[in-house]
Amino acid sequence: MDAAILIRKIIHVDMDAFYASVAQLDNPELQGKAIAVGGSEIRGVVSAASYEARKFGVRSAMSGAMAKRLCPHLIFVKTDFARYKEVSSAIRKIFYEYTDLVEPLSLDEAYLDVTENKKGNPSASLIATEIRLKIKERTGLNASAGISINKFVAKVASDINKPNGQKTIPPEEVIEFLEKLDVKKFYGVGKVTKEKMYRLGVFTGMDLKSKTEEFLTEHFGKSGGYYYNIVRGIQKGSVKPSRIQKSLAAERTFNENIASEIYMLERLEEIAKEVERRLLKSKIAGKTITLKIKYSDFTLQTRSKTLDMYVSAAALIMEIVKELLFQSSMKDSVRLLGISLSNLNNEKKKAAKPEKSIDVQLKLEF
Structure with a gap:
């Protein structure tokens, strides 16, 4: 088979600082300022940070107190997840104007396979430019994009010219691009793996x-x-229009740490009802139940049990x-509780065939 047939576009x-950008869009007084979505200077965790805040080292998953120390202003x-979903829906409508092969990763990012597209445009780079312009026109937000032969390279490429930029890695440049890339920039290589690779x-x-x-x-299993x-x-794996949900969860972070197990049970009852509501809405059930506990010192503990039936x-x-x-005593007061269900009854396991290596120097319009 001709290798060119296997090349995908x-x-x-990837939306730029999505949560923070939506907040700035809705409140002009916040534009150009360092903001953190979620948390507070006393407690809680930052969900997202504007680029103005990132310059001071503020990052998602950082405690609000630490973020405030790094950036006093x-x-x-x-x-506002209802608002994020509203904007995300508008963005996805733009994607579907070009292709039905859309694989959302979250509210603010997605893969698109435009090898064959509704516009009949052979250039994935031009399509990406059009999409980013339409997102700006219809939502007022900036997006970045990466374009290449597979999801991995496209995702790495989308980060190169952020914010509000794009990068194309055509087939004939993929191998050289990957060879020169620092392994810490490989999607899926976290801090621990990076350090292990460096040691090797x-x-x-x-x-x-x-x-x-x-x-x-x-060395890496x-x-x-x-x-x-x-x-x-x-x-x-290719772009999968319908990603299979692997788990469903709900959690709560408390304004004050709690130590009473009775109070914990009351909060867990509320969380369980929210999980039930989401399961019913998605028409799914699960076998594995996991309890998530985050203590006042920010250490995290999970406890799970798998049942013989779906619930x-x-x-x-x-x-x-x-x-x-x-099942065991608490080590400290608790700041967060969560419940998740996995091993869902919607899982389908299919063996994916690897795409052929791109060692052939192909010249395609990208």
């Missing part, structure tokens, strides 16, 4: 490519095979949650 669209704003003398894609699959598997393939331009009712979920809560 994938766009990764930081402004905290409340999350693996600093760039070229270093990674020089290692055998056996070596990588020995199943992920070793993934790293071996990805640096060669090989990736399993969705709050009462049944609470029976297991009580068991998990009392």
Whole structure:
């Protein structure tokens, strides 16, 4: 089969500082200012930060207190998921004007396969530019994009010219691009893996490519095979229009830490009812119930149990949650509680075939 037939044109669209940008859009007084969505200077966790705040080191998942120390003039704003979903829906409508092969990753990013598209435009780069312009015109927000032969390279590329930019890695440049890339920029390589790779003398894609699959598997387990393939331009899986939901959860962060187990049960009852509501809305159920506990010192603990049957009712979920809560004593007062269900009855397991390595120097319109 001609290798050119296997080349896909994938766009990764990523909204710039989405939550913070929506807040600034809705409140002009916040434009150009350092803001954090979620949390407060006393407690809570930052969900997102504007680029003005990021210059001071403020990042998502950081405590509000730490963020305020780094950026004393930081402004905290409340999350508004109803508004985020509204804007996200408008953005996705734009995607569907070009292709039905849209794979949302979250409210603010998605993959699009535009190999064959509704506009008949052979250039994925031009399509990405059009999409970003339409997003700006219709929502007032900026988006960045990455364009390449598979999801991995497109996602890495989308971060290169942020904010409000795009980067195309055509087929003939993919291998060279990956070889020069610092491994810390490889999507899926976190801080711990990066440090381990550095200790092994693996600093760039070229270093990674020089290692055998056996070596990588020995040091990184199943992920070793993934790293071996990805640096060669090989990736399993295509853009999936309907992503299968793996879990469903709800959680609450409290204004004051709680130590009373009775009070915890009251809050968990509320959370379980919210989980039930979401399960019923999605028409799914799960077998594995997980209790999430975050203590006052920010340490996180999870306790899980898998049942023989699928459940969705709050009462049944609470029976297991009580068991998990009392299976061992609490180490400290609690600042957050959460319940999640996984092992859902919507899961379908399909073996994906890897796309062929792009060692052929192809000249396609990208």
